[in-house]
Amino acid sequence: MTAIHDFLTRAFYKCGSLVLFVLLWQLACSTGLAPETFVASPAVIVKTLWIYLWDGSLYKHSVISLSRAFTGFALATLVGVPLGFLLGGWFKSFERIIGPLLYFLAQFNPFALFSVFLLLFGIGEFSKVAMIFWVSIWPVLYNASLGIRSVDPAQVKVARSLGSSKFTLLWKIVIPSSAAYLFAGLRLSAGTAFFMLIPAEMMGASRGLGWLIINAQVNYLIPRLYAGTLVIVIFGFLIDYLFRFLEWRLVGWKRPEAALS
Amino acid sequence: MRAVKGFLGRHAIVIALLCLWELSSRLNWTDSSYLPPPSVVAETVFEMWNRVNLFMHLMVSLFRVLASLLLASALGILSARLLSGLLKGAYPWLESLFKVSALVNPYCLFPLFIVFFGPGEYAKIAVLSWVSFWPVFFNSYTAFKNVDPLLVKTARSMGASGASIFFQVTLPQSLPSVFNGIRVGVQMAFFILIAAEMTGAVAGLGWIVHSAGALNQVDRIYGAGLLIVLSGFFLNRFLNYLDRGLFFWKETDTPPNAADALERPVKPLSALKLSFIGFAVFLVMALGVYQLYRAEIMLNDPSVVPEYRIWTE
Numbered sequence: 001m002t003a004i005h006d007f008l009t010r011a012f013y014k015c016g017s018l019v020l021f022v023l024l025w026q027l028a029c030s031t032g033l034a035p036e037t038f039v040a041s042p043a044v045i046v047k048t049l050w051i052y053l054w055d056g057s058l059y060k061h062s063v064i065s066l067s068r069a070f071t072g073f074a075l076a077t078l079v080g081v082p083l084g085f086l087l088g089g090w091f092k093s094f095e096r097i098i099g100p101l102l103y104f105l106a107q108f109n110p111f112a113l114f115s116v117f118l119l120l121f122g123i124g125e126f127s128k129v130a131m132i133f134w135v136s137i138w139p140v141l142y143n144a145s146l147g148i149r150s151v152d153p154a155q156v157k158v159a160r161s162l163g164s165s166k167f168t169l170l171w172k173i174v175i176p177s178s179a180a181y182l183f184a185g186l187r188l189s190a191g192t193a194f195f196m197l198i199p200a201e202m203m204g205a206s207r208g209l210g211w212l213i214i215n216a217q218v219n220y221l222i223p224r225l226y227a228g229t230l231v232i233v234i235f236g237f238l239i240d241y242l243f244r245f246l247e248w249r250l251v252g253w254k255r256p257e258a259a260l261s
Numbered sequence: 262m263r264a265v266k267g268f269l270g271r272h273a274i275v276i277a278l279l280c281l282w283e284l285s286s287r288l289n290w291t292d293s294s295y296l297p298p299p300s301v302v303a304e305t306v307f308e309m310w311n312r313v314n315l316f317m318h319l320m321v322s323l324f325r326v327l328a329s330l331l332l333a334s335a336l337g338i339l340s341a342r343l344l345s346g347l348l349k350g351a352y353p354w355l356e357s358l359f360k361v362s363a364l365v366n367p368y369c370l371f372p373l374f375i376v377f378f379g380p381g382e383y384a385k386i387a388v389l390s391w392v393s394f395w396p397v398f399f400n401s402y403t404a405f406k407n408v409d410p411l412l413v414k415t416a417r418s419m420g421a422s423g424a425s426i427f428f429q430v431t432l433p434q435s436l437p438s439v440f441n442g443i444r445v446g447v448q449m450a451f452f453i454l455i456a457a458e459m460t461g462a463v464a465g466l467g468w469i470v471h472s473a474g475a476l477n478q479v480d481r482i483y484g485a486g487l488l489i490v491l492s493g494f495f496l497n498r499f500l501n502y503l504d505r506g507l508f509f510w511k512e513t514d515t516p517p518n519a520a521d522a523l524e525r526p527v528k529p530l531s532a533l534k535l536s537f538i539g540f541a542v543f544l545v546m547a548l549g550v551y552q553l554y555r556a557e558i559m560l561n562d563p564s565v566v567p568e569y570r571i572w573t574e
Contacts, residue, residue: 013353014357015357016354016357017356017357018358018361038377097273097274098274100271101278104275107493108490108493109451109452109455109489111452111455111459111467111470112455112486112489112490114459114470115470115471115473115482115486116482116483116486118474119295119479119482120295194366198366198368202368202460203459203460213369213372214372216372217372217375217376225373225376226373229365229366229370229373232369233361233365233369236364236366237364240364
């Protein structure tokens with residue numbers, strides 16, 4: 001009995017406000033308090049989503065959007081992690097020279113670059129991926145260099161004096177001790193990549209979730225506008241959750257002192 | 262002289278890259294119609310200042326950021342205060358709603374806000390405030406929660422009222438954290454401002470880039486892009502300066518992001534400087550309102566084609 005009671009209490013605290021919010025929203029729409037021309041009721045949104053789910057358009061747009069975000073993110077990881085390791089660890093003087101440039105570039109507003117990317121790369125897939133790459137490389141790069149700086153030099157010395165090879169040093173000492181930072185950086189990057197995907201698609205695309213929304217706005221398809229927003233919220237939540245879960249499973253034993261939230 | 266030398270030394274790579282860019286355009290290694298040399302870009306900025314009324318666009322953008330920032334920090338601090346004090350019991354219950362709301366991609370919200378507020382100024386300020394509200398709120402809430410209970414108890418046992426406990430104990434102790442929230446909020450707001458201005462605006466820096474792109478004026482794309490980058494950079498610098506000056510007593514730990522990784526000497530801000538900064542903020546707000554009004558008049562002028570409007574000043 002108490003178990004059920006506990007579960008209900010926890011469920012109430014976990015999502016009671018969300019459920020109440022949705023109920024109030026539905027109520028406002030059904031009673032006509034919220035004008036139908038501006039606000040789609042939750043029931044209508046679910047119905048719209050249901051239709052999109054079965055005619056395959058939801059699948060099509062999600063796949064194209066996710067693949068864009070993933071490509072940008074994967075490229076950023078492939079470039080950012082090694083570069084961050086190099087900057088933070090092996091080449092201290094290299095860091096002193098190139099660091100200011102990178103810190104300056106990290107502050108670039110990506111929208112200022114968007115037109116330039118369009119100019120240089122055309123309006124195809126590449127400019128969108130380039131933009132996502134551009135914004136998602138900085139967290140990963142910075143955290144990788146922080147991570148490598150957090151490696152305990154005593155451990156490195158011990159491993160060296162025990163005669164470990166460079167590869168063992170990297171695999172057994174450097175990567176595990178900087179893993180917490182790396183994962184924090186990867187989570188931030190993945191979030192940023194998905195975050196940036198939407199405006200990139202809004203500004204020039206013919207498919208994808210961002211396009212779905214901007215097209216709904218232009219054509220004043222209110223239920224579709226809300227449905228698209230909901231899908232993006234769900235994907236954003238899932239991506240964040242996935243990375244938090246991975247972080248907890250893989251590096252839960254080591255909490256970074258200054259992990260970025 | 263030493264300062265100049267130090268600056269040159271630290272930014273050697275930036276300068277070298279700029280020289281390389283200039284050379285590659287001048288020597289026709291790259292197509293200068295796609296990649297104009299930096300000297301041409303700088304010239305374009307000057308030209309825009311004279312002909313396009315750049316000042317107006319800059320002021321309008323700054324005004325939008327500042328107005329939404331003031332709104333968001335007032336609301337954020339107030340609601341954090343309420344939820345950590347008067348409505349203490351409500352927060353655990355509301356948390357999921359807040360977390361989901363903060364997670365919503367602001368670009369998705371932009372069309373929704375336009376539907377609600379119309380395509381005018383209110384939608385933009387609402388989106389920017391929404392974006393910067395969450396960091397301010399979460400940071401202030403955690404800071405208010407984590408105030409040393411011993412200090413609060415001591416103040417209470419000495420007979421301090423609720424308001425004076427808040428203003429003399431809680432707030433001073435949590436201000437650095439609140440300011441951090443504000444800083445993240447400003448950065449996010451500036452980020453999104455440009456996108457908002459690109460998708461439909463009367464004036465502003467984002468609008469210049471968008472319009473230059475629509476007219477295929479390559480020099481101006483680069484010039485306006487440079488301006489956006491520089492204003493973001495200086496905004497960051499300014500906030501950093503303010504942070505260090507206001508909270509000089511705070512121990513510095515690992516900087517929260519790459520932009521703040523540059524170390525700078527810490528010294529307290531004098532009252533004179535602070536009042537000057539306050540006055541500057543007020544001035545920007547006042548000028549921004551006026552310039553916005555001018556931009557609205559220009560928008561409603563039927564004799565000017567919208568896309569060409571900003572170029573014909």
